[in-house]
Amino acid sequence: MTDDLKAAGAQVFADDRAHVFHSWSAQGAISPLPIAGAEGSYFWDYDGNRYLDFSSQLVNTNIGHQHPKVVAAIQEQAGKLCTIAPSFANDVRGQAARMIAELAPGDLNYVFFTNGGAEAVENAVRLARLHTGRSKVLSTYRSYHGSTSTAISLTGDPRRWANDAVGQSTGGAVHFFGPHLYRSHFHATTEAEECERALQHLEETIQYEGPATIAAVIMETIVGTAGVLMPPPGYLAGVRALCDKYGILYIADEVMAGFARSGAWLAIDHWGVTPDLITFAKGSNSGYVPIGGVIISEKIRETFKDRVYPGGLTYSGHPLACASIVATINAMREEKTIEHAAWLGEEVFGPELRAMAERHPSVGEVRGVGAFWALDLVRSKETREMLVPYNAAGADAAPMNELAAAMKARGVWPFINFNRLHVVPPCNISEADARKGLAALDEALAVVDVYAS
Template sequence: MSISVDSAAGLAVKAADRAHVFHSWSAQALIDPLAVAGAEGSYFWDYEGNRFLDFSSQLVNTNIGHQHPKVVAAIQEQAAKLCTFAPAFAVDVRSEAARLIAERTPGDLDKIFFTNGGAEANENAIRMARLHTGRQKVMSTYRSYHGATANAIALTGDPRRWANETGVSGIVHFWGPYAYRSSFHAENEAQECERALAHLEATIAFEGPQTVAAIILETVVGTAGILVPPAGYLAGVREICDRHGIVFILDEVMAGFGRTGEWFAADHWDVVPDLLTFAKGVNSGYVPLGGVAISGAIAETFAQRPFPGGLTYSGHPLACASAVATVNAMAEEGIVENAKRLGEDVIGPGLRELAERHPVIGEVRGLGVFWALELVKDRATREALTPYNAAGAAAAPMGELAAACKQRGLWPFVNMNRLHVVPPCNSSEAEVKEGLAILDEVLTLADAHTV
């Protein structure tokens, strides 16, 4: 990779951004976005020549890293052939993308409805479930994120929902399993599973099973904590849904396409949902793309009845070309297998070694290249390093940690009191160890906040 210094260009990019770009989830006058000059593989760099190891995969979506040559070439070739075409037509690259995805989704999820991203995927999955069942309520967990459009943000459990709520969404939230901070006073994973399922059963009973259209879960909760479900939990939810005629939706927007060391996280537990939503890793975000994988029973609902939804850019040829190239590259290069190996042999053991040295680490959890460090002030009490949804001075320890990472050339993913370790699925062992060595340094600084 060629990195040069061009300070003037960087200043111009920054000035234009500050003059005209309105950033998401931000107080516009309080942000200072980095001007990015380029990226390749697991790294990106600024106009000052500073290079960063991307331990965030941007927004946990560049599963094959930056500028993968096969995907870049596929986009270029498709642009020369057919840039765009309406979704009502049969287009070769659209059909091939759907076929490749359907081959890898669990069970009979063989029909693919394409969207522009994960939020729209969840919106349309909810619409399908409501129309399929004739019911309105949808249930989701408090520790979750499902997107920022109207229904998707109502489904979301984290604080980004609060400012967007209407109070008339038909969404019911419940507690999912989280053994480290159990809402059920569980003493182990088995108890957590049993009590979380009992809580869900009780919530459904009091809401009225006949009113519930769907339960939607992130297979492995992403931004809200990388919470790996205990053995038996997803199978238990599947059984509850079957018993009450409820559609089971798995949100694999972040966990899918190799992130957990399997094509889909559901494969770890051999659970087949009725609908599965995806985006991000399907093409590493090179061109916006998401979708819903649909079971035969739900697809049959719309065999003679029109599905009342659509998008101008559904199955956009450039996006589908990038998905075809991504899936093929992942298969040819063993990228899913690499993610699994990194998790089992490098990241998991490496993070557990860090936990032995750093009292600020309360828990290590994850799969594949999808890990979180839960940071605490006190291991005995499990008091979080920063309060829930902290801002300003209360959030300072995590801000200091993130800044220390960046100063050392590591771009972290930080959320509340957690540090997520989510590099690209095709990262090398050396790159991962480089990042872990930097974390070792900065966690020493964070240890100063412990008791």
């Protein structure tokens, strides 16, 4: 590594520490790694360390880093039209909206573009409240929906707490327990029992809150950051039926699970259910240019046919971002990314991770589909005690920090949340790189096996 590169890395770090305010961090406690570049399933630092990206950054680089077709589309669009106000029509905005609508189920034929997933949730909830004239929105405790005011209110994980404490979240959010058989709140022993009892709990929550006060139920189709939780067969259809019964809208949050991550265009495709609204972002263009959106059904669009929708963003449907969506969808089709992600889940990740669970006392459960997996790590397979406590930090989180360090030392960048290690590489990762990352994970688990009995 040349002295020039090292000096450049030192300058990147110095500028960051002097001027950048980081998200979800105590500013004085972090030491961000300067990144020099990335390509495909890898990124590297200024010291020449190369990492296999088993995190897809924030589970968003579904088509990998620097995909040449997407980069070229952004460059071409920049040479033609960099930006235009949302009140105009332009070719790539309309094309991106059409292509997304064509992927959605039922009559979800319209797209409202945002700058990311949290704003998609904000606007989906606003649409639901205006359409129904009701204020409450139900969401699960095990969830993450974003950090803007409404989205963080709906979020179930502990990142909500500090916002609640200082009044930064908004009212109208009601939380309930979604299905999670491994740690069942309903004393269930089978998926069928978990499904039935979780639906009963949701219906009771609706009844106690008052159906006429509830605008929507919002759910991550596959719960992402909070555990890669797969809904049991029949659950999402049951949620749809309850929403229909009580005149409530069903919002499917596909920000993390959509666009190949689950081995389908949208995760909802696995269960054949049609929501009223779908939020998307991340994988729609792998985050190359910030964008997200809401896919809207005919009945909700009709509400605003002659009534002004009171919301908007300066960069809604930004041409550079829309061009990157068009290129991403086309590339995924041409390269069969959806099929590849599904194959990886069935033939590589699923079998290999389940085999690891047999070998390692620290692996309590393996969950996932496609390129979307999690290991639930425990101190005891019998009691299912979490390897580290819920919302662990500092010394309590030491075992997971040791696991992360062991993976990085082996050239694999992990995604860790509380007691779980998520396996979420780019959806187009090669079989060889997938197996390389899994081999590193297999070795690294030895450092946490010592905590398990």
